[in-house]
Structure formats: structure tokens, C-alpha cells
Amino acid sequence: MLPLERNGLSAQQVKEALHMVHGVSRMRFRYDLLDSNNQFKRTLTNVLSASVTHDALADIKRRAKFTIVDDGTIDFLSDRIKPYVLLDVPASPNVPGSKPGVAEFPLGVFLLTTPPRKARADGSVIREVEAYDLGQVLRDDKVTDRYTVPAGSNYIKAVSDVLTSAGITMQNLAPTDKVLPADRDWEPGTSKAQIVNDLLAAINYFSLWFDGDGYAVARPYTNPASRPVDYVYRNDEESVILPEVEQALDLFDVPNRWVVYTSEADGVPLRSVYTNDNPSSPTSTVRRGRVITAPPIQVEAPDQETLDSIARRIAFEQSQVYEKVQFETAIMPIHTHMDVLRFEFKALGLSENYLETGWSFDLRVGARMKHTVRRLIYL
Template sequence: MSYSGARRPRWRYMLLDATDVPLRAIDGVSGGSCEVAATTRLGGSASLTIDERGQEIDWMSHRVQIIYDPGIRGIDAWPIATMMFTSPKTKSTSTRPVHEVALLSKMAIIDEDSVAQRFSLAAGTPIIPTVVSLIQSTGETRIAVTDSDATLSNPMVWDAAESKLTIINDLLAAAGYWSLWCDGGGQYRVESYIAPADRAVAFTFEAGDVAIHASGWDREQDLSSVPNRYVVVGSGSDSAPALSAEAVNENPDSPFSIQNRGGRVITRSETGVEGSLQVLQALAERRLRDAMSPVAKLSVSHAIVPLNPNDVVDFRPRGHSARATIQRMSYGLTFDGQCSAEWREI
């Protein structure tokens, strides 16, 4: 599918009820911004400026879906984000009132709910069904789940008033899953973690006649703090010592490996992790890869295409070639708006 060439783009805004059922289009949106990110706990935020036209928006329960239509024949519009209204501020003008409204990701629903009492799970508890149950306990039911037979190797306990999002993400880490996230259509995603090198390329940005990225882009490197060893220590008990696993960079082709740093070992560690030895080993390898990923950060502006945080892209401008994961995408909600993206090279 080609996204190059002429466009007649427009933004659309759909009002949803508290269960994400579409109600009607929202007219009178005169501006705003939106950001989705893999690097923040809630995954993004947005703001809208809405001219009062009798839209009858319930700021407490209604939601809004921000939709982008590229105006290209044969390509359907797609949702960028599904958000909740918060902190509306109304200004009077000479013509009609104007609402300036901040928007929160639906992840806030899970984060702002908490357990009322000390929450404990026994060893052997199925992890993914427990995660789904916790999400549903907040009233949310739109969940896409990758099933797993993973169970807890040891008991886990959280104090009263702990955020359900914290509990869910702790459990997902124990299963070797991504942290919980919400896609543009407003569906919660419970998915197995896939290493960047094993993910399919979602989009290729090329130079030339098909280019949809700006010619100016930045690449920043942080070479001094990259570890070449990562240690993950599990949760022990009175009867069994804690398991541990390590990942070591001994790749002769890597400039950050132990041998290419003259034998210098730079270690990062993480303790109190729940999971089997296999889970700990996979997490150590993942953490080492992730700790190395800030080595090269790319800042690129491009035409808007349907991508998600953590997607892998190929970037082939003149004079450079890289594969990267998407960390952040920011949008100005104007007809000529571009995506300002932050990527990390793999």
C-alpha cells in the first residue's frame, strides 16, 4: 500500500459512551494535539479545543476517538487514539463558548483503580487469566489477549491501595509479556513480548520519489552508559534461595561488548522478579537489549501512517540505513499535520 503522493487529509472525532460504543461525530473541533508513547506508563495524552455547538458532551463519562483520514483513494481512515475527557476549561468569546479539554489515555482507568485490601496470589496461579480478571474488575471489557499457560513460580503480594496497573504489569513481566497497553481503537492489549530483531517490519521509510519523511532528521548517541552485562534476581523464600540469570554481551561485532571495552564490565541489575529460571533468563536478555537501545535515537518527521508504539520500521534516507523501534509519536491535529516521531535503533 502506497502512502506517497497527493493527500486530502482530515481529522475526525467520534464521541463514544462509557463502553466505547460510538454515539456521533463531534463537530467544532478547532485544534489540538495528541501523543502516543511506549516510554510512559499511561501511553500518551492529548488535548482538544472544541467550539460549543450543542454537542451535549458528558465530560465525566463520554470518550473521544481521534481518527485520521489520509485522503488517499483506497486507504481507509484509522484511529490514532481513544481518550477520556478530563479538566475541561470553558472560555467565553464574542460568538460562542470554547472548551479547552485535556484528554487522558484509557490506561488511566486501570491505573487509578486500586485494590482495597492486601492482594496476594499463590504459587501456581495462572497469570494471564488473573490479568484479564483485574482489567475486567475496573469495568473494562474490550481486551485482546494472547493466551498462555504461564503460572506463578512463587507467591506474590501487593499492599492495600496498590494500583491495579502496577499489579497487572508485575504479573505480565512474570509471564514474559509486554506491559499492558491500549491501541488506537481503545482495545487493551495483553501480548507476549517479542524481541525487536524478531518483529516484522511495519513500515519502510525510503528516500526518493516515494519518500514521506522530511529530509532533515537527527541522530543522537549515548555511548558511555551502555551496559554489557545484565543480572536479574528472582524472589526467594524461606525454603529456597532466589534464582538468578544473567545476559552478557560478548559479541565481537558489538562495540559495547566486554572484549571491545578492553575487558571492562558494566553491569545493571534488577531484583525481586517473579518467574521461572527461563523467564528470568529471557528478561535478562531483554533488559540488556533494551538498555543498549538508547545508543542511537532518531528524531524524524514524516507523513502520518498507521503505526503503533514499539513497531519496527526500516529507515533508509540518503546517507544512512537503520532499523528502529517506535518510542513516541506526536501529532498536531491540523489538516497539514505531520507525525514527529522518536525511534531507537536496533
Template sequence: MIRWAFELLDSQDRPLGALDGVTGGSAEIVAQNVLGGSGSLELDERGAAIDWMQHRVRATCIDGATSWPVGVYLFASPGEQHGAFTLSYNVGLLTKMNVPSEDTVEARYSLAVGTPIIPTVVALLTSTGETRIAVTESASTLTASLTWEAGTSKLTIINDLLQAAGYWSLWCDGSGMFRVEPYADPASRPVSFDFEHGERSLHMPDWDREQDHSSVPNRVIAVGQGDDKTAPLVGIATNEDPNSPYSFQARGRWITLTIEGVEAESQSIIDQFATRKLRDAMSPVSRLTVTHALMPLDPNALVAFTPEDGQRRLATVQRMSMQFAFDSDISAEWRQVL
């Protein structure tokens, strides 16, 4: 049987002890949201000295002898419910992504050509007070100078830089660790779990598949940053697969998505960006909604899904919603990999 444990942390994620009195709540993990999701917590007053402005909470799922952290959260302002002899709270939970999102540069922030990208990202993140960072190093440097106006969030700058290096946007895993790592095409990701129909199936038999054919482009043109002396890089990705119903061959015409102002440090990266956006633009083509048992899956993880029809599908995890309850399942949205 599933149970949950909650641990109070200080502002540096250091444990302060168990958080007793939790009676309910929920969490939602969203891959395509820059903040990564949100949550809520219901708890009775048990005398814990909670500093709502600085303390954090780690939610851990326990399934028998196996346990894994689901998220580390900041507290939003709590609502109080006063009874005749009791006091309870209903408090929103914010992901740690809110830290760099709510911290901004105080003056115009400029970076010159040749600036190392990943060390700059790490410096920006540590300037917010966060130090738990897992980094995949890279020698990528800026090929054009970049400037952001005063008041721009550090998360926006970080993600612009990571895009230029061909990295994922900044994200935070269940343990509260910030992750800075190169983007991986779904085809090159390992399968995190194989959901198969059968007696030991871990997913519900009912599931939905949504398709939207008309909005799918078959060409993406990504235009980079240029200046008076240098023409912008241009990346083009096309769907000319004769077996695809959305290709140029199938439709007989181009349906183009143009993206301007792309930060990219090389032709290969802007080409990768265009290819990625072409694939991402196909996400409405096949979105799966599935309910399955709680398990440690990261956003954007690749899963295999073989329901009762016997057809094996690959998909990436886009959204996971769950309740902090002993009988909770995950309501998931997946993007099928075509």
C-alpha cells in the first residue's frame, strides 16, 4: 500500500525533521511548463515551527520497501481554518523553479561573443542562492552578443542560453536537484517503463487518444539572431516522409511554422532546434491520457505502452497529476512518438 512522507527543509534543502499532521494534498508535474508544475498541502497544526517564507517541504512516495522523492516545494501563503479546538492549514506548493523565475537582473544584462554558455548558466542560477545543481559540461560559446533588459527573470535568461547550447530548458527533479543537460531526441532516450496489458498491468484499461490533424506543419523555419555584419543562422526542418500523412507528399503543399529570434551558437544547433520544433508541433497529433500506478517517472521520460489492442506505442511523459493519498494513482498525459 502506498504511503507518503513529508520532510521539512530549510532554504538550502537541509532536513529539519518530519512534517507531521499532513492530511491531504496533491501535486502536478508538467513538462512543458517552465515552472514544472505545482501542488497543495493540507495539514493540522502540530506545533511545528514552520517558517512559511523560507522553509520547504519534500514529498516522498513509499511503496513497500521502495521509496522515491516526488518533489521539493516552497510554501505559498497558507490559508487558516480555525475550529473550536483545532487549527489547520491549506497551503499552495511552488516548485523550486519559482526561485530563478522570481529573481530578476537589476540592470541591462549583456553577454559578449565567445562567452561560455554553461558556466554562465550555472553562475546565474547560483546567484539566486541555489547550489544543488547537476551539470553536464559543454564547450559551447555564444556566436553573437546577447542583451536582456533590466527586470528580465534569471530563468528566462538561463533558458535562452540553454536553448543556444542545444540543452533542455532548466528543470528540477523530484529530489530538488536543478538539472542542466543536453537535449535528447526521444528516439535516443531509454525506455523508462514498459506499460503492458495483462494480469500484472500497472495501468487502467480505459485510456484516451486525441488527434488534431489540421494544425500540424510539415516545415519549420527557425531564424537566428544576426547583426549588421553577420547574417542570421537559418535552420529548416521538413517532413517529406512518404509514409507520413502530414508530409509534403501527402498534402501537396507546405504548411510552414516560422520561429524568429532563435538563440543558437551553431548551424547544427539551429537545425536541431528546427527539427525539435517540427516534432513538438506534432504533439496534438497523438496525445494519450492514461491512469497508472504511482512510480518514479521524470517529465519527458520515454515510456512504452501496449494496451489491450496489442499495439506497442512509444510516448513521452508530459503531465502527471496525483493526490497525497494511500490509494492514489497518476493521471498522466503522454505525447506519442511517431
């Protein structure tokens, strides 16, 4: 489960407040101004509106927008903003000895752009600021010479060294005992984001992301099917799900025949055709009553047996589709990156585990939080 306990409050108390078990939840928002080293400077009082978006499939995963009254005290080139959701949590009759308090949920540390200043009718000047998490630092910082990680280097130590060289010292990296089997290098001009993610991909880690406190996080890849559920949403008496839920499963263009071939200058060309004629598969030639052929694919293979196995693998991979579900809830500021959610919604007959690939909400009382989740289906 996602860690709900915070600020001396129990997970049960926080969950009850989020689900409004004891009445409408009360939320406020805070915006801390940080310096270029992520050190606190002051709390801002000139933010008029804001929103935060997390897209797990994007290069820069967390983004924000701030409408700010420009009072001349923010250095847009070096300062950063760290927004929070503040949730008033009452004492719970279900938690003996509980006391009321405020649960704080940090939403990220954001670099600021320098947009135009706009004068308003009341004489104030505002800026509408696009902001990006610290992944932007790694994307902007590029190596000026060929960068080499020598054989025998620990992968995560190498990742940490790149992060530190970019000024990112707040790191939460899962250790590994794996080392590079040979030297690996990158051309001048390669971004440090590319180097970090190449190293992580080599040991089957997720790409790097930044959490609500601004820490760089690296974790080994785990199949969502084998992970425990992080949070459950169901439309019951404590539901925070809004009624507009959309489910999409587009099978229209999924192929059911594949042609794979070799083109050897010094040998006999080979060809393999694989057809999905499985009656239990909804996209098979049998079920659909027609053939949908994928574009032919050229590969390298030493013999017909290998080519046939490659064709089967390609067919398997291209027969995987995602069921996508989009839904909205009240603001639930507990989510991080690639959370596994159990989503149960009776009207659409949904009761499955999904991987959350995106979420977003405006930082205002009564706003809706948008969630995008998906589930891999093998056809």
C-alpha cells in the first residue's frame, strides 16, 4: 500500500479524511520557494493558481503550472517551487487515542521558466509559469567530451556519479551488485539523462524519476502482475470516484498474420508466415473471419527454425494491447510513479488491477483529480 501515515497521523486516519468518512475533507495548499540547492527560502503568498501533472511515460515525468503575481522577489533562473497539499485530518473514532492534525503531501520540486510579464486591469503584473521536475536538469546538462564508464564499475554507483556531476545530490537509488562487463562510452553532446537511463536499462531498472520531495529515484523493473496493490478504488459507500469513467480497448487494427523474412546477400533468403488461428483469441482469423496482415518485417536469422521462432515472438509481442481506463476522483495527493491500483467500478463491470501511468489535478478546493491507468491484455 502507499504510505499514508505522516506528520504523526496514522494511515487509517489519513485514509478516512481522504475518503471523507467523517464529513467533507478540508484541503489547503502551500508553495515553498527553494534555492538552486533545494534549500527553503520562504513560503510564497503570491501564487494565484497552480496544477500538477505526472506522466510516467514521458521523459520529464512531473510538470506544473503556476500563475504568479510578479512582485520581483523570485529569481526565475535559479529558484524552485515545491507545492504541497495540506489535508486537515480529524481524530477518528476508529483509531483509539488518535488526535487531529494536518497531513502534508509534497508534490514535487519544479524548475521555473521565464514567461512574459502580463499587466492586468487592477494594475498587478502576473506570470503564467510552466515548470518542470529536476529531470530537466539532466536533459539540459550534456557531456562535453566522450564519457566513459569503465568495465567493472557498479551500475548504480555510475548512475550516482552522473547525477552528482549534474548537481543532483538528493538520491534514492536501489543498490545492485551488477557491474559493467566492458567499457561503455557516449559521444560528446549526449545528455546526462540519456546516460543515466541507458545504465538503468542495462540492469532492467525503470527509467529515473523524481518524487514529491525532489529525490531522484531508481528502482528495478517489476512486472505489475507480480506487484502488490498500492491502493484500491471502488465505488462503494466510501467511494471518491466520480461517475464519468471511460474504458478503451481498441482491437480494430491488431494483426492476425505476420510475414518475417531474411535477405542474405550470400545465402538463400528465408521466409516465415505465422497466422493466429486460435479460436479462443478474439483477434484470430477464425474469430474475426478475415485476415489482417502486419507489414512484413526483415530480420537476421541463421536458419528456418530460428526465423520461425522469431516470427512467433513478434506475433506474441504485437498481439499485446492495453486496456486503458480514465477516471476522476476527489484530490488524492498520495500517488507517486507507476502505482498499481485495484479499480472496481460496477457500471462497467471493472474489477482488475491496473498500472497508473498518469495523474493530474488543479491545486484548488473542490478540484477533480484525473487518473489514467492501463492493463496489458494478451490476445
